Amino acid sequence: MKAIVHDVYGPPEVLRPAEIPQPVPGRGEVLVRVRAAGVDQGVWHLTAGRPYLIRAAGFGLRAPANRVRGIDVAGRVAAVGPDVTRLRAGDEVYGGCGGSFAEYACAKEDQLAPKPRTLGFEEAAAVPVSACTALKALRDVGRLTAGQHVLVLGASGGVGTFAVQLAKALGARVTGVCSPGKADLVRSIGADEVLDYTTQDPTDGSVRYDLVLDIAGNRPLSRLRRALTARGTLVIVGGEGGGSWIGGNDRQLRALMLSPFTGQRLRPLAAGVRHEDLLALTRFIEAGRVTPVVDRVHPLAEVPEAVRRLRAGEVRGKAVIAV
Ligand SMILES: NC(=O)c1ccc[n+]([C@@H]2O[C@H](COP(=O)([O-])OP(=O)(O)OC[C@H]3O[C@@H](n4cnc5c(N)ncnc54)[C@H](OP(=O)(O)O)[C@@H]3O)[C@@H](O)[C@H]2O)c1
Known part of the structure; x- marks a missing residue:
């Protein structure tokens, strides 16, 4: 073959x-x-x-x-x-x-x-990979509930385009972050607000989010925490770059170590493709909530x-x- x-x-x-x-x-x-x-x-x-x-x-x-x-x-x-x-x-x-x-x-x-x-x-x-990741990040690790405000860093990519749509389908208010050339796309899939990371700092603390999905950008933990409410949740999904040996994964380890000492929940994500999650995604897709x-x-x-x-x-x- x-x-x-x-x-x-x-x-x-x-x-x-x-x-x-x-x-x-x-x-x-x-x-x-x-x-x-x-x-x-x-x-x-x-x-x-x-x-x-x-x-x-x-x-x-x-x-x-x-x-x-x-x-x-x-x-x-x-x-x-x-x-x-x-x-x-x-x-x-x-x-x-x-x-x-x-x-x-x-x-x-x-x-x-x-x-x-x-x-x-x-x-x-x-x-499969991207949507199962987004679903686990929002629903299981992020414990998203209707009415919460979510910040999706990296909203224009594989995981992000599913995260924006799934968060909306779960009843959240969604702020998506991407480069200016992809802002229209992120708006078109349902984001309530879109921030351009080349001119705006979405983690300047002027808005505090219940859930931050850190998919891209490798921002330091201290800055990500600044964007969270006092009891908010950070889910570190990914981020390219970092050293040759562990890549961007050092933030995940530090988040785990720091989390017990703060009111905020700081969580790394390890996702995979699972039958049950695919069935859940199929329901969103066939209902027209996710495309x-x-x-x-x-x-x-x-x-x-x-x-x-x-x-x-x-x-x-x-x-x-x-x-
Ligand atoms: N933890 C897990 O289990 C798991 C599972 C799957 C994937 N991942 C990881 O998740 C990450 C994202 O994967 P993906 O498939 O979604 O990648 P992707 O398709 O490349 O999407 C990343 C998006 O982020 C945007 N971006 C780049 N820099 C940014 C910044 N500073 N701030 C905000 N947005 C920025 C990029 O486009 P623009 O800059 O042009 O807008 C791009 O559209 C990767 O590191 C991947 O390895 C982890």
């Missing part, structure tokens, strides 16, 4: 087309004929092997253990492995897997769900270009690969 592979860690250009054997689904796994795959920052981290921490976390110390990248997947079930109970050949699914930049990919049944009826494969492939923002659909051979655009900040919402 056709796939995009890499044998060394490096920039997006190390990703190259190749013919490789079709994977075989193991216990609890499903073989998906991939129709579309989303591109998110996790793809770049695994391509680059950065921060180095992820190499030690089992992805391959010197070279990638799994040569095929791509986590978000949407497609049709081609075959099922032993002990798969919910899905069968022919079902249209979406979810997460290890290697969706390929014609076929194996995914765990508990990381898949039936594709929303209202979405095509390309839109569905934009959802994926697809920036551009690239053919499989353009995976390196899609990853390059993502890293350059050119993508609005999500880039998608059609397979």
